[in-house]
Amino acid sequence: MAPLLLFLLAVFVLPIGAFLLRAVGEPDVPPVLPRTLAALDGWDGKAAPGEAAFAALVEDLRAARERDRANGEGEVARAAARLNNDWPGFRSLLPMTARRVAPPFEGGAREKLLDLAEEWGTPTPWAAIRRAAGPVSDFHLLAVLDLKRDSTGSIGAAPPEQAIFRGILWRTLWIGALATLACLAIGYPLAWLIATAPPRAVPWLLAGVLLPFWTSLIVRTAAWTVLLQREGVVNAALQALQLTAGPLPLLFNRGAVLLGMVHILLPFMVLPIYASLRALDWRLPRAALSLGASPWRTFLRISLPLSLPGVGAGCLLVFIQALGFYVTPALLGGANDQMIPYFVAFYATRTVNWGMAAALSLLLLAAVAVVVGIYGRLVGFSRMRTA
Incomplete structure (x- = not known):
């Protein structure tokens, strides 16, 4: 029985299991925004975070953009696509921010990001980033049940246009x-x-x-x-x-x-x-x-x-x-x-x-x-x- 069981394990159980694990895995955002996620640890989600989170986001986006230029992997685009599933608008917001903060600028990171997009002054995009912290999350499992976590982490019903x-x-x-x-x-x-x-x-x-x-x-x-x-x-x-x-x-x-x-x-x-x-x-x-x-x-x-x-x-x-x-x-x-x-x-x-x-x-x-x-x-x- 061993050869048959090993065959079923290799060609049936393991591939299906690896695919189903993608429902709870978060492989896209943590490698791109590690400093930002660390800065958001302990954030209450009621208002936009402090200057440290803005500065960490600028550093992460600069580093990710340099890696994209060197390797051509598109880390920022993958992270933006994942975050866009949580909050529509991230697909354009994150790459635009990465391009605009790449050159050195004067003033604080918070001031610069708010000049680029007023959305950074609200807790919504930051909460979406924190929800993708990984290594596992319940985002997709809640989504297929028409549920969603808010900026404070509480679970509630998804918006009517998303509850399908x-x-x-x-x-x-x-x-x-x-x-x-x-x-x-x-x-x-x-x-x-x-x-x-x-x-x-x-x-x-x-x-x-x-x-x-x-x-x-x-x-x-x-x-x-x-x-x-x-x-x-x-x-x-x-x-x-x-x-x-x-x-x-x-x-x-x-x-x-x-x-x-x-x-x-x-x-x-x-x-x-x-x-x-x-x-x-x-x-x-x-x-x-x-x-x-x-x-x-x-x-x-x-x-x-x-x-x-x-x-x-x-x-x-x-x-x-x-x-x-x-x-x-x-x-x-x-x-x-x-x-x-x-x-x-x-x-x-x-x-x-x-x-x-x-x-x-x-x-x-x-x-x-x-x-x-x-x-x-x-x-x-x-x-x-x-x-």
Whole structure:
């Protein structure tokens, strides 16, 4: 087992762990502003700090600008990008200040910085610098919960224009739940049909269920785009049959997203339920029928309870995978149909904000852990009742 465990550790656990650590790491600001952070130690955050912090900021920016010129690394730009995530305006304020204070000047550092930008006279930018002191911080974790620390360090709600991630989390859970319910509504009768079909028909029915696995997920999603677009097959058929006067908006909405997700996830619901039904002792339902129970009562009291392990496994598989969907909502949905994975990709590739991408990944991982924990408790409670 050792080679397999080492392989999984090297190519799976360690890379994911290193990525998730970016959610709490602060590697950009401390190397650029070490004197400033030391000067802010003990600052109460109620007003702008004293002259020592201004002088330390000038020294740090001069040293960082010299290193940037010598090495071409862009330390000031990286620090400004990180601080801009906390307080918009830092992306231009910090580089401008670094350029203006590089030449020697007369007078105090506080006077010079206030002449450059009046923002330095408020506690807001200084508080953002202190929050990035590292080596670890909760900035990104609070941000994905729509929370934020103020200049005094107290945690409060983020401004309304920045409070978006709770809504995205509930949207992700809601879409995942709808996809799971739709797969269950379609998958259980289909699994029942396969389990009760003649032996010769079972391989063909299973092949029909497994057929989507033979095609790439992107190809299947793109096929729905062709079918549902305004000039697509579905709209053309509806208009040819004179069922609609014009093309319907079938694409770029929540319905198209759910349709594509159910098409992809349905086999993961059917197969566990089918396995559970195949293991069912069919003499029990027949005995209930022979004793006078109606077919519906027999199903509710005998067949359904005995197939619940398969139902639970199928719902868990479908729901967890639905939470991680990225391609299908991106191609079939609109702006209000995107889920957490879309924003993970957005922060990782477009804004290159690895901290926010890792924090959103942790949020999604926590949601999955909660779902698995609830499932485990329900399964354990069910076994206790059975015992």
